[in-house]
Amino acid sequence: MPAPSPAKIGLVSLGCPKALVDSERILTRLRAEGYALSRDYAGADVVVVNTCGFLDSARDESLGAIGEALAENGKVIVTGCLGAEADLIRARHPDVLAVTGPHQYEAVVDAVHQVAPPPHDPFVDLVPPEGLRLTPRHYAYLKISEGCNNTCSFCIIPQLRGRLQSRPLPQVLTEAEKLAAAGVKELLVISQDTSAYGVDLKHAATEWRGATLRTHFVDLCTVLSQLGIWVRLHYVYPYPHVDDVVPLMANDRLLPYLDIPFQHASPTVLKAMRRPANQEKMLERLRRWRALCPDLTVRSTFIVGFPGETDADFETLLAWLDEAQLERVGCFKYEPVDGAAANALPGTVPDDVKEQRWHRFMRAQRTISAARLKRRKGRTLSVLIDTVDGQGRAVGRSAADAPEIDGKVHIADAHGVKPGDLIKARIHDTDAYDLHGTPWPPRRPTLTRRPGGRR
Numbered sequence: 001m002p003a004p005s006p007a008k009i010g011l012v013s014l015g016c017p018k019a020l021v022d023s024e025r026i027l028t029r030l031r032a033e034g035y036a037l038s039r040d041y042a043g044a045d046v047v048v049v050n051t052c053g054f055l056d057s058a059r060d061e062s063l064g065a066i067g068e069a070l071a072e073n074g075k076v077i078v079t080g081c082l083g084a085e086a087d088l089i090r091a092r093h094p095d096v097l098a099v100t101g102p103h104q105y106e107a108v109v110d111a112v113h114q115v116a117p118p119p120h121d122p123f124v125d126l127v128p129p130e131g132l133r134l135t136p137r138h139y140a141y142l143k144i145s146e147g148c149n150n151t152c153s154f155c156i157i158p159q160l161r162g163r164l165q166s167r168p169l170p171q172v173l174t175e176a177e178k179l180a181a182a183g184v185k186e187l188l189v190i191s192q193d194t195s196a197y198g199v200d201l202k203h204a205a206t207e208w209r210g211a212t213l214r215t216h217f218v219d220l221c222t223v224l225s226q227l228g229i230w231v232r233l234h235y236v237y238p239y240p241h242v243d244d245v246v247p248l249m250a251n252d253r254l255l256p257y258l259d260i261p262f263q264h265a266s267p268t269v270l271k272a273m274r275r276p277a278n279q280e281k282m283l284e285r286l287r288r289w290r291a292l293c294p295d296l297t298v299r300s301t302f303i304v305g306f307p308g309e310t311d312a313d314f315e316t317l318l319a320w321l322d323e324a325q326l327e328r329v330g331c332f333k334y335e336p337v338d339g340a341a342a343n344a345l346p347g348t349v350p351d352d353v354k355e356q357r358w359h360r361f362m363r364a365q366r367t368i369s370a371a372r373l374k375r376r377k378g379r380t381l382s383v384l385i386d387t388v389d390g391q392g393r394a395v396g397r398s399a400a401d402a403p404e405i406d407g408k409v410h411i412a413d414a415h416g417v418k419p420g421d422l423i424k425a426r427i428h429d430t431d432a433y434d435l436h437g438t439p440w441p442p443r444r445p446t447l448t449r450r451p452g453g454r455r
């Protein structure tokens with residue numbers, strides 16, 4: 001008798017890369033138990049919706065996605081950040097089968113078991129050793145911890161995801177090795193607070209390949225830098241020990257890239273945000289880092305229109321930005337988040353003022369970005385190819401560009417190039433955010449020769 005076909009799981013993944021990693025873990029676990037995956041609502045026995053609940057717009061999107069899954073399929077399990085607000089979800093969508101919070105993998109899997117029992121004999125060998133991933137084959141996110149011990153007044157992540165919980169170092173390194181062995185060319189290290197890695201474990205000593213290592217950001221980066229693939233650091237809080245990884249970047253062992261969300265530059269606003277408030281010192285550190293590692297790209301995000309932000313505070317921010325000359329910058333207009341301490345602060349900034357400040361900020365940064373990119377004209381850079389259109393045009397990223405959030409390198413005459421290739425490209429032109437170039441040395445198109453014919 002043929003074996004019954006396994007139950008099929010649909011998954012809708014919303015939110016940030018950290019949520020994406022949660023989705024990958026859930027899928028990996030379910031696939032390991034023998035479940036099949038469905039690409040559409042109709043074919044799924046149950047749909048898991050992994051939600052984001054950080055901003056009001058993200059909550060609306062999540063509630064909309066739950067509604068869509070209910071309408072299309074009817075059997076829906078909700079998880080992720082918005083899952084921390086089960087009452088809200090059940091009030092809007094009483095028919096959801098279960099609601100679980102962020103990184104509650106066991107609870108999600110249990111809820112799936114209730115709706116669609118697992119096959120008796122799981123084909124564990126169907127699961128690749130590196131797990132299942134939702135990113136392209138050539139890059140992967142490596143989540144090193146959950147939660148955060150900081151108390152930024154605009155943020156409810158610590159309420160949603162709890163205090164810092166670092167994954168054990170051998171577990172993180174084993175996952176990184178498996179990903180590299182599976183052909184991943186770029187690892188994106190993520191968490192809520194990457195440079196705090198190991199604080200909760202008191203930087204416990206641990207054995208790894210015959211060496212004793214600390215569960216610490218610097219030791220983690222040192223071992224990752226030996227994998228021989230691109231390693232990019234995201235969400236780095238500027239603790240003093242971040243200085244210690246810049247030499248690894250200068251020596252081409254880690255990508256010369258630091259994603260540090262500075263959020264503002266005015267001491268008054270930073271204090272109200274409960275963030276480190278010495279941006280003068282930060283400028284000095286940036287100068288030192290760049291002297292040591294001239295190719296360093298610093299990426300950051302800022303918030304304009306935070307409660308109490310005056311014209312003078314905003315001018316301080318623009319002046320700091322001009323001094324800092326950061327390569328990659330994103331900017332958000334302040335949006336109150338339900339449950340955040342900042343909601344109680346006086347001095348709400350009117351929407352039209354927020355809007356004007358945002359435009360001025362973006363114009364200023366556009367000029368900086370264009371000037372920084374111009375310095376790359378004429379250089380030959382390593383580029384990791386993301387897409388190819390079949391007509392010799394490829395789009396990739398240099399060391400300065402993280403996927404989804406930064407600029408791109410547009411490559412013409414990229415004959416024979418495939419996604420995941422790491423090639424050299426000569427940069428001929430630059431604009432405000434992107435680079436334009438051709439492979440170096442140049443590639444010739446592959447010409448087909450018919451037997452006995454002329455090319």
Ligand code: SF4
Nearest residue numbers: 148150152155157192
């Ligand atoms: S460091 Fe990031 S995650 Fe932690 S409280 Fe601040 S903004 Fe939130």
